[in-house]
Every structure is written in C-alpha cells, then in structure tokens.
Amino acid sequence: MDDELNALRRSRMRWNTPLSEAHAELLLDRMDLGAGHLVDLGCGWGELLLRALGRAPGLRGTGVDTDVTGLDRGRAAARERGLTADFTESDAATWVVPAERAFCVGAAHIFGSTKAALEGLARVVPSGRLLYGDGFWAAPPNPAAQEIFGPDTLTLPDLLDAAAGAGWRVLHFSTADQLEWDDFESTSRAGWAEWVSAHPADPRAAEVRDWLDGRLSEYVRDYRGVLGFTYLVLGR
Template identity: 90%
Template sequence: MDDELNALRRTRMRWNTPLSEAHAELLLDRMALEAGQHLVDLGCGWGELLLRALARTPGLRATGVDTDLTGLDRGRAAARERGVAVDFAESDAATWAVPAERAFCIGAAHIFGSTEAALEGLTRVVPSGRLLYGDGFWAAPPNAAAEEIFGPDTLTLPDLLDVARAAGWRVLHFSTADQLEWDDFESTSRAGWQEWVAAHPADPRAAEVRDWLDGRLGQYVRDYRGVLGFTYLVLGR
C-alpha cells in the first residue's frame, strides 16, 4: 500500500490496542499518576493514552517515543488541538535510556525482540516506579495459522506473569481485554479503509484494499478470535 492509504488505515482507531474507554480509565487509576512525574510512552503511536493521562493529571511531563512518523504527526496535532504539552520523539523505543517514574509500553514487545527482552529492558527505563505493560498471550491453544501470524515467542498468561516477576517487577494489577474490546479493535482497524473503498470504488487500488480487508477479517474470525488474548499489567519496582 502507498503512503496515502497507509496514513488512512488507522484513522478510525481510538488507540492501537483492544481497550475500552472504561478500561483505560481503570488502568490510569492504577498507575497512580501525579504532577511532577515524568511519563514516557514507548512505542506510543499517536499517543492517545498519553494525552488522556495528561488531561486527568495536569503537571505531568510527558514523552512519546516511536519511529512511525504518521503516528507522531497525528499525536502532535492532537496535542496542539487539546492545548497540552507532549514531547513526541522520533526514536527507537528499544534503545530509549532516559529514566522516568512512570511508563507505558503497550503492544510494543516486538520492538525489543520478545516479551522477555522487553520486560528486562524496561527496568532500565523505570528503575523505580510503575509501568503499564500490554502484551498478547495465548488464551486458548493456537492453530498453526495463529502461531505463524504471532510467532513462537507468544506466551500463556501464567508464563507472561512469571517472566515479569523474573525481571524484577511486582504485579500490582492485571486485567485482560474482553471480547467486545477485541471485536471493536478489529472493526476499527479496518474502518478507515472500508470508508475509503466505499468512497473510491473505481480507484485502481480498491481491489487490493478490499482483498486485504477480507483477508484480515477472515484471519481474525477463523484463526485468532478467542485464541489470542491481550493483558494489561501495572508493574512496580
């Protein structure tokens, strides 16, 4: 897909994770955010959860880190519109070395190479404080197609919690995405392109986009709906 279409794909997504508004508020509560703390979001995308944290806790110092220029530009525009100060940094989250009292790392373990590497590396970012960590896990035994999509390093939830503790984290809170959150996430991940195809049915790129949309929906309902879970851990050190 070209840059124009890639920029449109996630435009209907609130954030790039299966998470409801109410669930997000619960997680922010558990992070115990306070004015004066530095909060860094590693693999932030467009940083919507970071912006929500700022809105409810004025006085936070906020940094979003990613290499996705489209996402960073969207985040900067949203911050300007809402009148909040966020430093959106184009940088590799896996090598970020500025310590903070609070951090988010949601759906970004692949940047570090694995869940184990992410949870170990994040101890250097949060030497003392709290981390909101989000990651996929096998909620049910996967078929071969799901294993191929998500890779051999995906863990079960008990194993993921064990890895967190082995890296020196205390599990202060955990919760998992429910089916409605997953279905909404998958639907909104397709909605930007669904709208584009409906508005441009004769565009030469429309057939390729329709094929991708149909393939993504098929993979979801056939291969990993109810099989891949997603957990949110509030971890402390």
C-alpha cells in the same frame, strides 16, 4: 501502500489496542499518575499518553516511536487539546532516559520478545510504575495463529512469570474482553473500508479489499478467542 492510505489505515481507531474507554480509565487510575516524567514507548499516536497528561497537569510526557504518521497525529491532537507532549522519532528499544512512569502497550516486538521487553523496560523505570500491554495465548493456538504471532507468544501464567523474573511486582492485571477485541478489529478495518466504499474504481481499491477480507478472515478463523491481551500495572 502510499502515504495517503497509510494515514487512513488507523484513522478510525481510538488507540491501537483492544481497550474500552472505561478500561483505559481504570488502568490510568492504577498507574497513580502525578508529577514526574511519563514515557510511552512505541506510542503510535499517543492517545493514552494524552489522556494521562489531561488528568495529571504536573506530568511531563514523552512519546517515542518510529511511525512518522502516528507521531504527526499525536502532535496535532496535543495541540488541539492544549497539551504539551514531546513526540520523538526514535527506536523505543534503545531508549535509556529514566522515568517515574512508562507505558508500553502492544510494543514488545520492538524489543524482540516479551522477556526482552520486560527486562529493557526495567532499565527505563528503575523505580516507579509501568503499564505493560501484551498478547498471550488464551487458548491453544492453531498453526495459522502461531505463524501470525510467532513462537515468542506466552501463556498468561508464563507472561506473569517473565514479569517477576525481570524484577517487577504485579500491582494490577486485567484482560481485554471479547467486545473490546471485536471493536478493535472492526475499527482497524473501518478507515480503509470507508475509503473503498467511496473510491471503488481507484486502482488501489482491489489491494485494499484483499487486505480487508484477509484480516477479517484471519481474525474470525484463526485467533478470535485464541489470542488474549493483558494489561499489567507493574511496580519496582
């Protein structure tokens, strides 16, 4: 897809994770934000990072990602809200600047696996708190779901064991509910669905329709209710 459509792809999403406003506020509460440095690794457009900066004026924020479109969206949102955040184009898996607080939500793949992510993030937050979000098998997956999400997806007990094995203490955990999942999947399709409705004769429309139909089918048939998503507030 070209740059125009890539920019529209997630334009109706609040953040790129199944998370409600109320759930996000709960997680930010549990992070005990204050002065210091917060780094969001795999930040996308950094909406959760900006929410954190808005509630903790003494906090310094850095968002790290390789998605230029997302970083530009984050910078524009920060300017619009009068917030100061450093959005950095870099590989989050190689980030070594220590911080008192960190986010890594839906970005374990950057490190290669859940276990590798939790071990790598322990080097970024030698002492402090981490908000870690990751998928897990909430029910036994069918072969299609296994193919989509790969062999490294864990069950929730195994994910918690991996966190403990990397030296983290679980201070809080919660999971996305079905409404959060359905809203996430719907908004992930909404930007392109609106574009197709407005441009039905565009040469790119057929490819976009195929993607929309395929994504909806995969979700409903293969992983709705099977893939869960957990948010862990971890401490060291």
